[in-house]
Amino acid sequence: MTPEDLQDFAPIAESLRRSVRGYYAEHGESLEDRAGLTTLETNSGFVERRAAPLIEILTGNGTGSLAGVRLLDLGCGFGALSVYFAAHGAEVTGIDPVESRLQVGRAVAAKYGLSVDLRPGQMEKMELPDSSFDLAVQNNSLCYIVSREGRYQALLETHRVLKPGGLLVIRNPNRWNPRDQFTGLPLIQLLSPHHAGRISKLAGRPRSNVRLTSPREGVRELKLAGFDEAAHVPSPSSRWPALLHPFARYQHLTARRPG
Numbered sequence: 001m002t003p004e005d006l007q008d009f010a011p012i013a014e015s016l017r018r019s020v021r022g023y024y025a026e027h028g029e030s031l032e033d034r035a036g037l038t039t040l041e042t043n044s045g046f047v048e049r050r051a052a053p054l055i056e057i058l059t060g061n062g063t064g065s066l067a068g069v070r071l072l073d074l075g076c077g078f079g080a081l082s083v084y085f086a087a088h089g090a091e092v093t094g095i096d097p098v099e100s101r102l103q104v105g106r107a108v109a110a111k112y113g114l115s116v117d118l119r120p121g122q123m124e125k126m127e128l129p130d131s132s133f134d135l136a137v138q139n140n141s142l143c144y145i146v147s148r149e150g151r152y153q154a155l156l157e158t159h160r161v162l163k164p165g166g167l168l169v170i171r172n173p174n175r176w177n178p179r180d181q182f183t184g185l186p187l188i189q190l191l192s193p194h195h196a197g198r199i200s201k202l203a204g205r206p207r208s209n210v211r212l213t214s215p216r217e218g219v220r221e222l223k224l225a226g227f228d229e230a231a232h233v234p235s236p237s238s239r240w241p242a243l244l245h246p247f248a249r250y251q252h253l254t255a256r257r258p259g
């Protein structure tokens, strides 16, 4: 099966579901509670839906199609999105610090003959050559780097490995949304990661250690790392009026390495 033939992602999503189940069984962890089932679907049944805005932004910015494009998936987790991009013809490299999870995406990619190379590592310091990718994606991953210096390094490294003119797309929960996406509590994401963590713990809803930014802060970080054309773009599926885009649940940022 060639990537061009992969119009129907359903069998691949099913294969991801089996592989994620296998991973949790092997690690003696349960997937039966609500969080577990969300993790399972996030990495299988929901992949197509999660990837749709990213694909639209990636292909709408001059690339046209992902066929033959070199794409870097930073903080790829199980590699489910990497597999999806490869099913659209991209040659994908994924990076994540949790090596054991990469087996999931590797196994599914091998089964369907997809071009996916998943490597352990951190986006702040990547063992990848300069100027080697057309596109880079950070989906729900940059927010897990909390220190400002770490985030700067991650963006500098991404800038280094993109080809001149290469495009970066970042998607993260939005700090300016009235509700914290990690706990459902109102407004606590406006506090520092430390204080948000303490309050969520006291409220009995422990929160991942993350730093969320406003769209404006996100754009500023990109410019500081040397990117051009840094912009906050509305989610392609958004039906909100433009005035409300800065407050959407998720923010999408795009930027280019100067060409």
Ligand SMILES: C[S@@+](CC[C@H](N)C(=O)[O-])C[C@H]1O[C@@H](n2cnc3c(N)ncnc32)[C@H](O)[C@@H]1O
Pocket (backbone or CB within 6 Å): 074, 075, 076, 077, 078, 080, 081, 095, 096, 097, 098, 121, 122, 123, 124, 138, 139, 140, 141, 142, 144, 145
């Ligand atoms: C919520 S998951 C998102 C996974 C994937 N991007 C997706 O959307 O399915 C966040 C991922 O970021 C990864 N991550 C955290 N810190 C990282 C770092 N410094 N460099 C690369 N990845 C990192 C985590 O290991 C985790 O897999």
